Each structure stands twice: as structure tokens, then as C-alpha cells.
Amino acid sequence: MQQKITPCLWFDTQAEDAAKFYCAVFDNSRIRTVSRYGEEGHDIHGMPAGSVMAVEFELDGQLFSALNGGPLFKFSEAISFQIRCQDQAEVDDYWAELTADGGEEGPCGWLKDKFGLSWQVVPTALYDMLTGDDHAASQRVTKAFLQMKKFDIAALERAFEGESV
Structure with missing residues (x-):
């Protein structure tokens, strides 16, 4: 059964680095997917095309998402x-x-x-x-x-x- 609730962590630009770090800390962990920003919506998100938008990763079976959403939230x-x-x-x-x-x-x-x-x-x-x-x-x-x-x-x-x- 797929996990119904997934914590999403908002980062400025470090989502992939954070996911890699957490996967190294916890056993039985892995990065599942990495999605990237495209040209579409650049006027809203302001991120460079090709940069990491989101990372889906597992820590010992618990699914997480990490989003590069910019510096707005800490x-x-x-x-x-x-x-x-x-x-x-x-x-x-x-x-x-x-x-x-x-x-x-x-x-x-x-x-x-x-x-x-x-x-x-x-x-x-x-x-x-x-x-x-x-x-x-x-x-x-x-x-x-x-x-x-x-x-x-x-x-x-x-x-x-x-x-x-």
C-alpha cells in the first residue's frame, strides 16, 4: 500500500543535497526520483531551467519529499x-x-x-x-x-x- 501522508520539506536550493545527506544517515534509504524545473513558470518560480525542483526519497521506508522553493520559508x-x-x-x-x-x-x-x-x-x-x-x-x-x-x-x-x- 502506498503511503497516504508524505512530509514535504521546503529548502531554498539544497533539496538534493539534503536528501543525499539523510539517505546516508539512515539505513535502508534511497532517493526515488528527482524532478527539475523547466522554462514553464519561470516568471513565477524564478528557478533556472534544469535545476532541481523536487526530490522524493525514503528513509528506512518512510517517504519524504524535498522541494527547492526558494528562500521564502525556513x-x-x-x-x-x-x-x-x-x-x-x-x-x-x-x-x-x-x-x-x-x-x-x-x-x-x-x-x-x-x-x-x-x-x-x-x-x-x-x-x-x-x-x-x-x-x-x-x-x-x-x-x-x-x-x-x-x-x-x-x-x-x-x-x-x-x-x-
């Missing part, structure tokens, strides 16, 4: 993508790859990549700690992660157990 933290990670090595790998070459670390597992797109790199264990029946443990975990940039699973587990972080 990314903000109001939209981000969550990456659920099974262990610290996976958290560390995604964090390093997505903050490389000009990306920025943010608080509480958030980061911006070099294109300005926001990501949340979150260990699945955090969801379990925050949604369990032990409210006090959940609050300790929240207090601990509010002090972090990249999540440290061992420190979160210590907070959950009531140990010093």
Missing part, C-alpha cells in the same frame, strides 16, 4: 522528527551524524542538522520510564533529562532508580 522547531533509538550507541551515532558539519546541539535530545531541520534523538527506554506507574521515578527522570543535551541512558536509568545522576 524550518523552525515547531516541526521536528523523532528518532527512537534502542541503545546508547544508536543515540550517539545519530547525534554525531546529524550535528556534523554545522549542526547544532539543543536541549533535551533536540538538535538541528546542517540544513536547520530539527530532530529529537530519543531512547525508547525514556518512553518507558516516563509512562510507567511510578510517578516519583518519572519526575526524577524528567528532572535529569532537562539538564541534558544528548540523552544519557545510564544517567536516566540511575535517576529512575533514585540514584544520584
Whole structure:
């Protein structure tokens, strides 16, 4: 079955570079199609004929579109993508790859990549700690992660157990 809803990411002129970057970060990913601007509509879009208009790509089976729409719109933290990670090595790998070459670390597992797109790199264990029946443990975990940039699973587990972080 074809995916019904596809996120579309608006770039100035970096759609293809971004798609290639994201495909390199995530396993089982590929660029599916690249379309180019023609002469038609140049008075509206202003892009050179032959330049990349849109890229359709998959990240681990999730379909995305990237559009070179010009400098009118920029990314903000109001939209981000969550990456659920099974262990610290996976958290560390995604964090390093997505903050490389000009990306920025943010608080509480958030980061911006070099294109300005926001990501949340979150260990699945955090969801379990925050949604369990032990409210006090959940609050300790929240207090601990509010002090972090990249999540440290061992420190979160210590907070959950009531140990010093």
C-alpha cells in the first residue's frame, strides 16, 4: 500500500543535497526520483531551467519529499522528527551524524542538522520510564533529562532508580 501522508520539506536550493545527506544517515534509504524545473513558470518560480525542483526519497521506508522553493520559508522547531533509538550507541551515532558539519546541539535530545531541520534523538527506554506507574521515578527522570543535551541512558536509568545522576 502506498503511503497516504508524505512530509514535504521546503529548502531554498539544497533539496538534493539534503536528501543525499539523510539517505546516508539512515539505513535502508534511497532517493526515488528527482524532478527539475523547466522554462514553464519561470516568471513565477524564478528557478533556472534544469535545476532541481523536487526530490522524493525514503528513509528506512518512510517517504519524504524535498522541494527547492526558494528562500521564502525556513524550518523552525515547531516541526521536528523523532528518532527512537534502542541503545546508547544508536543515540550517539545519530547525534554525531546529524550535528556534523554545522549542526547544532539543543536541549533535551533536540538538535538541528546542517540544513536547520530539527530532530529529537530519543531512547525508547525514556518512553518507558516516563509512562510507567511510578510517578516519583518519572519526575526524577524528567528532572535529569532537562539538564541534558544528548540523552544519557545510564544517567536516566540511575535517576529512575533514585540514584544520584
